[in-house]
Amino acid sequence: MKKSVFLGTVAATTVLASMAMAQEGGATLAQVMERDELNCGVNTGLVGFAAPDANGNWTGFDVAYCRALAAAVLGDPDKVSFVPTTGQTRFTALSSGEVDVLARNSTWTYSRDTDLALDFVGVNYYDGQGFMVSRELGVTSAKELDGATICIQTGTTTELNLADYFRANQMDYTPVNIDSNAEGEQQYMAGACDAYTTDASGLAATRAAFADPESHIILPEIISKEPLGPAVRHGDNNWGDIARWTLNALIAAEEYGVTSRNIEELVRSSTNPEVQRLLGTTDELGAMMGLDAEWARRAILANGNYGEIFAANIGEQTPIGLARGLNAQWTQGGLLYAQPFR
Amino acid sequence: MSDTHAQTVPFVRDTMLPSAAPPIRESGAVRWMRENLFSGPVNTILTLLGLLIVWFLIATFWDWFAHSVWNASSLNECREIITATWGDTARGACFAVIRERWNQYLFGFYPRELYWRPTMTFGLLMVALAPVLFSASLTIRRVVLAITAVVTLWAMVVLGAPVVWLAFAVLVLAGGGYLSERNITWLLPFSALYPLLGVWLLWGGSLWGPIFVLVGPALGWVAWRLLSRVSGLLATVAAILVTLVFWMVLAGDATGDAERMLSLSIESVRSDRFGGFLLSLTIGVAGIALSLPLGIVLALARQSDMFLIKSLSVIFIEFIRGVPLITLLFVASLLLNYFLPPGTSFDIILRVIIMVTIFAAAYMAEVIRGGLAALPKGQYEAADALGLDYWKAQRLIVLPQALKISIPGIVSTFIGMFKDTTLVTFVGLYDPLKSMSDAVRANIEWKGIYWEPFIFVGGIFFLICFGMSRYSMYLERRLQRDHR
Numbered sequence: 141m142k143k144s145v146f147l148g149t150v151a152a153t154t155v156l157a158s159m160a161m162a163q164e165g166g167a168t169l170a171q172v173m174e175r176d177e178l179n180c181g182v183n184t185g186l187v188g189f190a191a192p193d194a195n196g197n198w199t200g201f202d203v204a205y206c207r208a209l210a211a212a213v214l215g216d217p218d219k220v221s222f223v224p225t226t227g228q229t230r231f232t233a234l235s236s237g238e239v240d241v242l243a244r245n246s247t248w249t250y251s252r253d254t255d256l257a258l259d260f261v262g263v264n265y266y267d268g269q270g271f272m273v274s275r276e277l278g279v280t281s282a283k284e285l286d287g288a289t290i291c292i293q294t295g296t297t298t299e300l301n302l303a304d305y306f307r308a309n310q311m312d313y314t315p316v317n318i319d320s321n322a323e324g325e326q327q328y329m330a331g332a333c334d335a336y337t338t339d340a341s342g343l344a345a346t347r348a349a350f351a352d353p354e355s356h357i358i359l360p361e362i363i364s365k366e367p368l369g370p371a372v373r374h375g376d377n378n379w380g381d382i383a384r385w386t387l388n389a390l391i392a393a394e395e396y397g398v399t400s401r402n403i404e405e406l407v408r409s410s411t412n413p414e415v416q417r418l419l420g421t422t423d424e425l426g427a428m429m430g431l432d433a434e435w436a437r438r439a440i441l442a443n444g445n446y447g448e449i450f451a452a453n454i455g456e457q458t459p460i461g462l463a464r465g466l467n468a469q470w471t472q473g474g475l476l477y478a479q480p481f482r
Numbered sequence: 483m484s485d486t487h488a489q490t491v492p493f494v495r496d497t498m499l500p501s502a503a504p505p506i507r508e509s510g511a512v513r514w515m516r517e518n519l520f521s522g523p524v525n526t527i528l529t530l531l532g533l534l535i536v537w538f539l540i541a542t543f544w545d546w547f548a549h550s551v552w553n554a555s556s557l558n559e560c561r562e563i564i565t566a567t568w569g570d571t572a573r574g575a576c577f578a579v580i581r582e583r584w585n586q587y588l589f590g591f592y593p594r595e596l597y598w599r600p601t602m603t604f605g606l607l608m609v610a611l612a613p614v615l616f617s618a619s620l621t622i623r624r625v626v627l628a629i630t631a632v633v634t635l636w637a638m639v640v641l642g643a644p645v646v647w648l649a650f651a652v653l654v655l656a657g658g659g660y661l662s663e664r665n666i667t668w669l670l671p672f673s674a675l676y677p678l679l680g681v682w683l684l685w686g687g688s689l690w691g692p693i694f695v696l697v698g699p700a701l702g703w704v705a706w707r708l709l710s711r712v713s714g715l716l717a718t719v720a721a722i723l724v725t726l727v728f729w730m731v732l733a734g735d736a737t738g739d740a741e742r743m744l745s746l747s748i749e750s751v752r753s754d755r756f757g758g759f760l761l762s763l764t765i766g767v768a769g770i771a772l773s774l775p776l777g778i779v780l781a782l783a784r785q786s787d788m789f790l791i792k793s794l795s796v797i798f799i800e801f802i803r804g805v806p807l808i809t810l811l812f813v814a815s816l817l818l819n820y821f822l823p824p825g826t827s828f829d830i831i832l833r834v835i836i837m838v839t840i841f842a843a844a845y846m847a848e849v850i851r852g853g854l855a856a857l858p859k860g861q862y863e864a865a866d867a868l869g870l871d872y873w874k875a876q877r878l879i880v881l882p883q884a885l886k887i888s889i890p891g892i893v894s895t896f897i898g899m900f901k902d903t904t905l906v907t908f909v910g911l912y913d914p915l916k917s918m919s920d921a922v923r924a925n926i927e928w929k930g931i932y933w934e935p936f937i938f939v940g941g942i943f944f945l946i947c948f949g950m951s952r953y954s955m956y957l958e959r960r961l962q963r964d965h966r
Contacts, residue, residue: 183924184912184917184920185917185924186924187925188926191921191924192921192924194583194585195591195594222754223754224917224921226908226909228908229816232816237819320920322920322932345926346929348926348929350930351930458926
């Protein structure tokens with residue numbers, strides 16, 4: 141009798157708690173406002189995308205998005221609490237409510253979008269899996285890697301892509317399983333594998349850090365699509381809209397030539413109706429999702445537009461030296477295409 | 483007979499010969515080597531093999547260590563310096579990363595200007611531990627406290643501690659030293675209060691928080707005194723209830739009110755700023771301090787005759803020992819969030835400490851149960867024959883002997899638990915070994931650095947674990963009661 145009462149209480153509490161959570165789920169914006177801080181899930185450390193410096197300040201491409209979102213919602217790019225998440229904990233951290241948004245170079249895939257109940261709000265970096273080999277190997281194409289030993293991180297989509305690619309091309313390979321990027325570099329440098337495979341952005345950063353980058357080449361083949369983007373929980377569409385349009389605002393700002401430097405001037409003088417709507421000088425776009433008119437202005441001012449963020453963190457002027465490639469604006473032959481602000 | 487002898491032998495020595503030096507093979511280093519290294523064909527081969535391995539290791543890694551660079555701002559600069567100094571093909575260690583980032587390996591992201599606070603906290607920890615760990619020997623206590631005082635004060639001055647806090651540290655250290663000279667048991671109240679002081683110093687916030695935490699049990703005691711004449715059971719229940727109700731309902735508001743009346747705050751530091759060895763030591767010390775008493779209780783419960791207590795204890799121990807620590811950590815960091823009402827923030831370090839504690843306590847319980855089982859039955863019977871009740875028998879007869887037997891096992895569990903604190907990397911906390919190194923490597927300046935952080939962090943872990951191990955050996959010698 142006592143036991144059943146106890147179990148009943150537990151069950152009732154659980155139901156109540158989950159109901160409360162479902163209700164609260166529709167109010168991420170209100171929660172963030174009340175907390176006056178955005179909880180942003182980031183990588184525990186990935187060159188160019190998210191890394192704490194010697195003083196514990198976070199910088200990087202994904203970090204910049206979090207700051208822009210915080211600026212749009214809370215008016216201050218520093219009102220972000222960065223929650224480092226590992227590959228294992230990232231999605232649970234999001235769905236359990238520990239973070240409000242996950243900007244952690246996560247690939248947008250079918251099963252993550254549906255089965256894991258995430259909403260990817262867009263793509264902030266189009267990545268793809270590539271190979272790096274030593275120049276001495278004399279290989280110029282991934283098609284010539286038949287019989288090679290390949291260093292590969294376990295438990296990632298790259299592992300499956302690699303198997304698919306070699307099966308499709310009827311080639312053989314011997315995998316050398318590694319746990320982390322740092323370990324992969326060690327194994328590759330020690331000659332434990334002929335080729336190292338991971339996302340092309342990671343390969344570029346790895347190569348840049350070698351003592352002699354010139355003696356290693358990144359093969360031209362990109363064997364998978366890895367659209368990386370920020371994600372939010374299913375079920376709070378308004379919060380999803382805010383996250384999506386903050387990203388769009390950064391991309392559109394680059395398309396319209398709005399930068400952190402000329403934005404104040406454009407606010408006063410721009411005659412382009414698209415720019416006026418984006419910057420909130422005409423229409424009240426912000427009010428439609430519960431923000432003020434100047435949300436996009438603040439988001440752009442936080443770290444600049446998409447192009448500025450790219451150039452500052454991973455662009456060709458940085459040691460990582462990534463070219464825009466697929467991540468150029470659609471007007472420049474890339475895939476970035478922000479939906480119209482109307 | 484002796485007569486004949488005296489006449490046939492022309493000379494009889496009447497003084498002793500001076501003793502000659504032993505043959506060279508039987509003395510000094512040669513003898514030691516003959517006995518210990520080359521005492522037979524197998525040992526000779528093993529010795530030569532060992533020497534070969536040592537030589538191989540030195541030959542392989544010597545140049546790497548010899549070409550260490552300590553002053554550089556990036557891995558590439560290290561490489562340039564090595565190339566410039568020792569030539570194109572030379573390789574070398576780049577310990578400059580430790581020089582640049584030592585603070586993060588030790589303190590994580592704790593605010594730089596407050597580094598003196600954790601330093602002082604761990605200095606005072608030694609004072610609090612003195613009456614527990616070094617109660618027997620005044621000499622050891624003197625040495626430990628003197629070293630602690632010098633190191634703590636020096637570090638605090640270097641790290642820029644405010645004068646008020648320096649004075650506080652001097653006061654506590656001097657007071658600890660004085661009491662340790664007079665009567666060490668007088669320091670025990672400080673040891674009992676230390677957990678609250680340590681938590682306050684590490685996390686900051688209002689001093690009223692810890693004060694009101696103390697008020698809870700005080701009120702509980704009052705309730706117990708008032709009701710104990712009516713009924714012992716009722717009094718105990720009331721005392722526990724009063725304490726809990728005070729903590730849950732009143733303590734928070736009372737802290738706020740008192741803080742408004744008289745502010746006793748120091749800058750608060752959030753849990754996500756903790757990292758490196760600060761995190762490891764915080765979790766490790768808290769886990770060690772909590773798991774030992776919990777383990778003792780569990781071990782006694784498992785030995786108990788009372789069915790319910792025994793089965794609960796068995797279930798707890800077997801369940802916790804049956805799952806990996808990582809599972810518990812994942813439960814702490816992720817699953818709990820689903821069950822707690824949204825908006826409740828339950829500190830992640832506290833959650834991890836709880837999980838690590840119950841994990842270590844389950845192992846501790848089995849280690850201590852081993853000690854209890856090793857005790858001859860006569861000891862239990864003798865305690866009964868003396869007319870001692872259960873708790874007195876345990877406290878005076880059984881546990882002192884059982885714990886002494888279990889010391890090596892207990893310390894092994896401590897050491898294992900301390901090293902297991904690095905597993906918090908999987909729940910996104912910055913342990914010194916993996917997460918912190920990955921974070922450092924995530925900056926392009928230090929990308930590609932690999933062995934140097936491992937060596938540095940491994941060295942510190944070795945020092946701490948070796949210290950614990952030596953202490954346990956000292957304790958075993960001290961507690962030795964048989965005459966062998």
